[in-house]
Amino acid sequence: MIFAVFGPLFAFGCNGTSNTETGSTEPRPLKIVLCTTGMVGDLVSAILGPEVEVNVLMKAGVDPHLFTPSPRDISLMSQADAIIYNGLHLEAGLSQTLEHMEQNKKQFVYALATGLTTEDGLIEVAAGKYDPHFWNDLELWQVAARKFADSLGERYPDQAEAYNARAAQYCDQIQLLLDTSREQIEVIPENGRILISAHDAFEYFGRSLGLEVAAVQGISTNAEASVKKVEVLVSRVVDNRIPxxxxxxxxxxxxxxxxxxxxxxxxxxxxxxxxxxxDALGPAGSGAETFPTMFAANVKTIVDALNTTP
Structure with a gap:
């Protein structure tokens, strides 16, 4: 149990800088913010601005579904002024850790999924369980950005106007990315717009851009793919002549x-x-080091592979 093993470290790290201990009722100033994934970090950095140091816990190529924190990771979390994460159980190995830190209320701990509903576009995969890959729906990602800016503004009212302005700027960039991506997908023949990938991370992507989506594994990578699922997808590829x-x-x-x-x-x-x-941004030099470039790189890869028009 992560909480049981690292509980004392949390207490030390958090209490050392707690506003509660000093008697202050002011929220802890944001100097260092730790984000779980690169996608989260990209959004958070855009809204907080350059004066705040934003770090990312899970680097390029790391699967957030399987990530478990090391003692060093726990130390970094305890030292941060705020921790921003995706939520919806994407960071399954951090769930207890994050819950513990939220309950302590000694840091600003916030999930970007906070306040999102099926009316906003969240995909419910079972009763009370939702697909966590919502960054792949660029309209929903904009909703998350605005809600995050609102939450920051409530906590730091003197910065609310700046947060909202940066959120609007970021959303404009994301909307342009969406418009461009939809235009690019249009070159794929309609009967060829079928995206098959390793795990079910692209349902939002497919819904937003007009692609059918199938995957070998489910929304989490915890379980191994079944032989039956592989056979079903083999038949689908062959029957539909998916290139x-x-x-x-x-x-x-x-x-x-x-x-x-x-x-x-x-x-x-x-x-x-x-x-x-x-589930992760690309490494340095990949051309997918930021969320917008990552999304654009995925669109290009898909279009190049599925566009069989002479």
């Missing part, structure tokens, strides 16, 4: 290679269309 399927940067390509091999046994050569950035 390419996609690996993911933070997930093993074992299941995707199994589909390619299964299709070959049935006399159809499906191509590996490339590697998509699903």
């Amino acid at each position: 390419a399927i996609f690996a993911e940067s933070s997930v093993s390509d074992k299941s995707i290679q199994a589909i390619i091999a299964g299709c070959k046994q049935r006399g159809f050569d499906v191509q590996l269309g490339g590697t998509l950035f699903s």
Whole structure:
């Protein structure tokens, strides 16, 4: 249990800088903010502005579904003035840690999924359980950005106007990205707009851009892909003559290679269309180091692989 092992470290790290201890009722000033994923970090950095140091816990290629914090990670979390995370159980290995820190109220701990509903576009996958990959719906990502700015403004009212202005600027950038992406997807023949990837991280992406989506694993990568699921997808690829399927940067390509091999046994050569950035930004030099460039890179990879128009 993460909480049980690192509880004393939390107490030390948080109490050392607690406003409660000093008797202050003012919220802790934001100097250092820690975000769980690169996508979260991109949004948070845009809204907080350059005067705040924003760090990311999970680096390029790290699967947030499987991430468990090291003692050093816990120390970084306890030292931060605020921790911003995705939520909806994306960071499953951090759930107890984050809950503990939220309850202590010694830091600003906030999930970007806070306040999002199915009316906003959240996808419910089971009763009370939601798909956490909502950054792939750029309209929903804008809603999350505005809600985050509002929450910051309530906590730091003297900065509310600046937060809202930066959020509006960021949303304009994201809306332009959405408009451009939809135009690019249009070049794929309608009957070829089928995206098959390693795990179910692209439902929001597909809904937003007009793609059918299928995956070997579910919304979490905790469970191994079943042989039956691979067989079903092999049949779908062969029957629909899907030209390419996609690996993911933070997930093993074992299941995707199994589909390619299964299709070959049935006399159809499906191509590996490339590697998509699903749950993490790309490393330095990849051209996908920020959220907008990551999203644009995914769109380009998909269009290049699925556009079979001569």
